[in-house]
Amino acid sequence: MKPIIRWSLTLGILINPVSNLGLIQPTPVVALPQSAIVDFLAGFPVYSLINQQGSPVGRQLDDGSVVTPVFMSRREAEAFATELRRIDPETANSYRIQMFPLGRIYEVARQNSSNSNRLFLDYIPNTKELEIARQFVTENGQKYPGDVPLYMAKIASDQSYLTIKQDDQDIVPVFFEKATIDQWINTVSQAQPELAQGITISVISLSSLIANLEKHDNPLLRSLRFWPSEEMMKIIRSNPQNQPQ
Structure with a gap:
């Protein structure tokens, strides 16, 4: 599974050519390999607060497990750091904001899932996008699904998903x-x-x-690709090594 729509496609202003659009029907189920999930999530950068030892900031639960926030935008991470400095300046000064691939953080959390001190991820959405998603869902008479919103385009008549071609694959x-x-x-x-x-x-x-990626394995899930957010596009443009060769 490729982690994200390739840079040349995203930087080329949406879809090219549009005639490559297609449809994919949802199909019944089986479990995607962990390596495939990590590869998929690796295409999206997120933010965490870590100390000099590389440990993320977190809240310890009664059973010894730790819940750590994973921020979808740097602004949200900075807001958290500001609040932490207000509440506990000494602790806050020992942490810094660091960008990681979501796949790496997910992989670390999974590696600790069998230990006595488990690491749970709390996905923190972009506040503005969260409000937009909630309003959109409410206006359509639905209930908001919670945490970070993601959007997919469907054909109402048969509930199939709109696709585009990437390397001769429908994604x-x-x-x-x-x-x-x-x-x-x-x-x-x-x-x-x-x-x-x-x-x-x-x-x-x-x-x-x-x-769903952890529980199922089907053509639809294997065809998913993250489309970069505006913040991610700025990161791509500012980092020449991400540009297509």
Whole structure:
């Protein structure tokens, strides 16, 4: 499983060509290998607060387990650090904000899952995006799924997912921002007007997606690719080594 839609595609302004759009039907189930999940999640950078020993900030539970926040945006991590400095300056000064691939943090948490001191991840969404997702879901008469919102485009008539071609494979984009998927759907609708009226947006949570990856293995899950958020695109553009060769 490739972790993310390749840079050349994302930097090339959405889809090119649009004629590569397709549909994928949800299919019944079996469990995706852990290595495939790690590879998939490795395509998305997240933020954590760590000390000089590389240990993440966390809250210890009564059973010895630790819950550590994983931030989807640097702004949220900075807000947390600011609040920590207000409450406990001495502790706060021993931590710094560090960016990691989500797959790496997930892998570390899994490696500690069988130990007496387990590490649980608390996914902290972008506050603005959380409000947008909640409003969108509520307006559509649904209940918000919780934690980090993700968006996928579907065809209402048969509940299939819109896809694009990547390296001769049909992939299903998974978006972190409502504005980005709206722009993508608008591009699709202009290129294929017959699809315009039937496209809907499905909102799921990051934790539920990961839970499905851990429990099932099917063509749909293997076709998922994260579509970079605006913040991630800035990281890509500012780091020349991420550019396609």
